[in-house]
Amino acid sequence: MNNLVNYCKNSFYILFFISIVLFIFSIKFLLMDMIYFIEWEVISLHSMSIVMTFLFDWMSLMFMSFVLFISCLVIFYSKEYMMEDFNINRFILLVLMFVLSMMLLIISPNLISILLGWDGLGLISYCLVIYFQNVKSYNAGMLTALSNRIGDVALLLAIAWMLNYGSWNFIYYLDMMSKDKNMMIIGYLVVLAAMTKSAQIPFSSWLPAAMAAPTPVSALVHSSTLVTAGVYLLIRFNLLLVDSLSGQFLLLISGLTMFMAGLGANFEFDLKKIIALSTLSQLGLMMSILSMGFLKLAFFHLLTHALFKALLFMCAGVIIHNMKNIQDIRYMGSLSMSMPLTCSCFNIANLALCGMPFLAGFYSKDLILEVVMMSYMNFFSFFLFFFSTGLTVCYSFRLVYYSMTGIYNGISLNMLNDQGWIMSTSIFSLMIMAIIGGSMLNWLMFYNNLMICLPFLMKMLTLVVCILGGIFGYLISNISFFFFNKSLNYYKVSFFVGSMWFMPMISTLGIIKMPLILGLNCFKIFDQGWSEYLGGQMLYNQLKNCSLYVQEFQNNNLKIYLLSFLLWIFILLMLMLFLN
Structure with missing residues (x-):
């Protein structure tokens, strides 16, 4: 046990130290506008050489520092959360391999090395999702792996198509060849790959299903690693999205994903699934602003979202841990009386998600919505942006209403407390970043003065939408909606909306139903039918x-x-x- 504790501590300190160093270097690279290409010749045989290329700029260094910072806190948090697990060594090694795959993906300007990191993420995420080894986690793991395989195939096709250019270092060709037909095909394939990894419609069903993984894994996967890989890939390929058909298509799909996830979270009662649908909604926001060509804004929201979403999952993990693995928010209530520190951090993360002024989410979210108002955009996309923002506040307030207020609805009076100092330390560290991270990144990334000139009503629109969303979230949870909640129409609506527009059923039953029926008919006709009775079975019986x-x-x-x-x-x- 002592070796295990030392192992956890060492990995925590090493990752934390590397994170700080990378963050300092990222600031230097940003202020001095530096980019380093490092080429490492792995094998040289006669006239052939295999070269690994690494790209270090302010974006890759800053993203790596955030991923390592969240990873080290997740590993430290896991020491107490996974204390009773006999295979915790294996768990921490899987998490470290997961982080290593993400590092490889971040620093790769080459499609081959991107595929190594991309497939590493897919494989290790499967191992982490099925970690608890029950039927639910096996199904979720298979759905996750097969959904991501579509993107892997798209990336392999993009690699094959890159043979037209003589090298797989796509970073060299994007600026010059952005309007070339061959490069546009590569752009379409990369958009498809990013849609599967970042769970956009119609590949959204795997993301809530992946909640079968342990909560520390969810905190890592749904904040800064697996689901953000698609967004980061599109940030690198952003020149192919601007003023193109793929960009317009992505804007529509990501807007619908944002709307669908926000709507579904208002009808969900599983604590982790609500936060997972919230992740899906924020991914739609990142993808949609990215498809409009604002890559710095998308990256800014990617980093701030990683901070408060990891904090949300960690707080949810402490609540579930104390409530003896109960995840249904209807069994909660009045948790703020028993777990004040955890609930304070949980509320701060929720308010950051809503875009509460001067928290981390406000700086990125408010800026995105103001840029949307200044951009040339149709009314439908405009409606999706602002209505989805209102839905975010709505489900956040609904979550707080069910878990923090009223009376405790648990099946027994468990010992609810904040005694776990290891988990509390991890949460408190992230809470500080969730408060100051947005302001710090805002001053670093947008150091030039920018003027956003909007009419007073449009300037106040974001705030008004958030307030209305919060009021409606309170009303939909309150007793005044009791009779509506018990009506048959409510159950019909909640079944459609809460099941993510039947997407999980389409992804599972919709794909497998016809092959299963065909197999049953073949079994009846050939294996149990007249042809078998008069053919193979009769011959077998005679012999x-x-x-x-x-x-x-x-x-x-x-x-x-x-x-x-x-x-x-x-x-x-x-x-x-x-x-x-």
């Missing part, structure tokens, strides 16, 4: 009977010989009598 007869002769040869001798004598006697 079996013949072999039984032969075996009978072979097993009883002396008895049969004597019997046949007596029969032969009897026949001779009968012949002699007949002839006389």
Whole structure:
């Protein structure tokens, strides 16, 4: 046990130290506008050489520092959360391999090395989702792996198409070849790959299903690693999205994803699934602003979202841990009386998600919505942006209403407390970043003065939408909606909306139902039908009977010989009598 504790501590301190160093270097690279390409010749054989290329700029260094910072806190948090697990060593090694795959993806300007990190994320995420080894986690792991395989195939096709350019270092060709037909095909394939990894419609069903993984994994996967890989890839390929058909298509799909996830979270009662749908909604926001060409804004929201979403999952993990693995928010209530520190951090993360002024989410979210108002955009996309923002506040207030207020609705009075100092330390560290991170990144990334000039009503629109969303979230949870909640129409609506527009059923039953029916019919016709009865089965039965007869002769040869001798004598006697 002591070795395990030292192992956890060492990995925590090492990752934390590397994170701080990378963050300092990222500030230097940003202020001095530096980019480093490092080429490492792995093998050189005659005229052929295999070269690994790494790209270090302010964006990759800053993203790596945030991923490592969240990873080190998640590993430290896991020491207490996964204390009773016998295989915690394996768990921490999987998390470290997961982080390593993400690092490889971040610093790669080459499609081959991106595929290594991309497939590493897919494989290790499968291992982490099925970690608890029950039927639910196996199904979720298979859905996650198969959904992501579509993106892997798209990336492999993009690698094959890059042969037209003589090198897989796409970063060299984007600026010059952004309007070339071959490069546009690569752009379409990359958009498809990013849509699967970042769970956009119609590949959204795997993201809530992946909640079968342990909560520390969810905190890592849904904040800064797996789901953000698609967004980061599109940030690198952003030149192919601007003023193109793929960009317009992505804007529509990501807007609908944002709307669908926000709507579904208002009808969900599983604590982790609500936060997962919130992640899906924020991914839609990142993708939609990215498809409009604002890559710095998308990256800014990517980093701030990583901070408060990891904090949300960690707080949810402490609540679930204390409530003896109960995840249904209807069993909660008045948690702020028993767990004040956890609930304070939970509320801060929720308010940051809503865009509460001067918290981390406000700086990125408010800026995105103001840029949307200044941009040339149709009314439908405009409506999706602002209505989805209102829905975010709505489900956040609904979550707070169910878990923090009223009376405790648990099945027994468990010992609810904030005694776990390791988990509390991890949460408190992230809470500080969730408060100051947005302001710090805002001053670093947008150090030039920018003027956003909007009419007063449009300037206040974001605040008004958030307030209305909060009021509606309170009303939909309150007793005044009791009769509506019990009506049949409510159940019909909640079944459609809460099931993510039937997407999980389409992804599972919709794909497998027809092949299963076809297999059943083939089984009935061929394996159990007339053709089998008159063909293979009949031949088998005849041969079996013949072999039984032969075996009978072979097993009883002396008895049969004597019997046949007596029969032969009897026949001779009968012949002699007949002839006389």
